Amino acid sequence: MxxxxxxxxxxxxxxxxxxxxxxxxxxxxxxxxxxxxxxxxxxxxxxxxxxxxxxxxxxxxxxxxxxxxxxxxxxxxxxxxxxxxxxxxxxxxxxxxxxxxxxxxxxxxxxxxxxxxxxxxxxxxxxxxxxxxxxxxxxxxxxxxxxxxxxxxxxxxxxxxxxxxxxxxxxxxYSWRSYQHVQEKHLKYGCLLAGQKFAKGHRGNLAYAALRFGTDFLQQYLLRGGFLDGSRGFLMAVILGQYAFHKYAALWALEADAATPPSTPPPAP
Structure with a gap:
């Protein structure tokens, strides 16, 4: 102590x-x-x-x-x-x-x-x-x-x-225990953020999700100097691009699920 x-x-x-x-x-x-x-x-x-x-x-x-x-x-x-x-x-x-x-x-x-x-x-x-x-x-x-x-x-x-x-x-x-953990953690946070956005009335689409992958990757890798961290910087830029994609793809999925009518069981013979 x-x-x-x-x-x-x-x-x-x-x-x-x-x-x-x-x-x-x-x-x-x-x-x-x-x-x-x-x-x-x-x-x-x-x-x-x-x-x-x-x-x-x-x-x-x-x-x-x-x-x-x-x-x-x-x-x-x-x-x-x-x-x-x-x-x-x-x-x-x-x-x-x-x-x-x-x-x-x-x-x-x-x-x-x-x-x-x-x-x-x-x-x-x-x-x-x-x-x-x-x-x-x-x-x-x-x-x-x-x-x-x-x-x-x-x-x-x-x-x-x-x-x-x-x-x-x-x-x-020391945020991540392994490669699997870093991916799971960003996916979890992305889905939680999508839920927050959906509850506030935001909606998403997959084209925007793909666009955000590219822009967030470039921001981390080029604008914020991730390339100076070598292979680790490249990998982190990819992960943060994926994180942005997850947020808006999960938002799109929530909207799609909400628009799907509940299934009804077939009538009894």
């Missing part, structure tokens, strides 16, 4: 987890003793995740799964710190990032309400240096008055006043 931080401000670390026994401990080790408290909501793990979490905090709640936004709001309701760091089980707070957060939060005059930190995302053994998965993430925020949007996925912060500051030290990010 890390030595207790000398930071004057209180900091809650919150996490939402399910079946993360293979990587949650590294995340917890990176904040245990440094954070004022660790709040974890587990949505039904069966792999021993909760046993690991209990070694680091007694603020663990086992719940159902209402979606990412509602679940983060549940976790936020249990936080008591002045500031909240929302991280996932696949992320690790480095010593450099801890030190920078302590220094910034103890500045005498703070005109920011959100601290964003660069993602150091590992992809098949090496960090990506360009593209979407290196963008600074709004993970640390002043708690008062904050809620997450009630979205199933890609939930964002709602704040009474927002002013960002970007830190220099990165947050390490």
């Amino acid at each position: 890390l030595p207790r931080s000398s930071r004057r401000t209180t900091l809650s670390v919150m996490m939402i987890v399910r079946d993360e026994a293979d990587r949650v401990e590294a995340c917890l080790q990176s904040v245990a003793g440094w954070a004022s408290e660790i709040v974890v909501l587990d949505s039904g793990s069966t792999d021993g995740t909760t046993d690991i979490v209990r070694r680091y905090t007694d603020k663990l709640w086992v719940t159902d799964w209402p979606g990412y936004g509602p679940q983060r709001n549940r976790a936020l309701d249990h936080c008591s710190g002045e500031w909240v760091l929302s991280i996932d089980a696949d992320e690790v707070v480095t010593p450099e990032l801890r030190d920078e957060i302590d220094r910034v939060l103890d500045e005498p005059e703070r005109d920011f309400t959100v601290l964003k930190m660069p993602w150091k995302t590992y992809f098949f053994g090496r960090p990506l240096k360009h593209g979407r998965y290196t963008s600074p993430q709004a993970k640390l925020f002043l708690r008062e008055g904050v809620r997450y949007r009630d979205h199933q996925v890609h939930e964002s912060l709602l704040m009474p006043r927002r002013k960002d500051r970007v830190l220099k030290a990165p947050l390490e990010h």
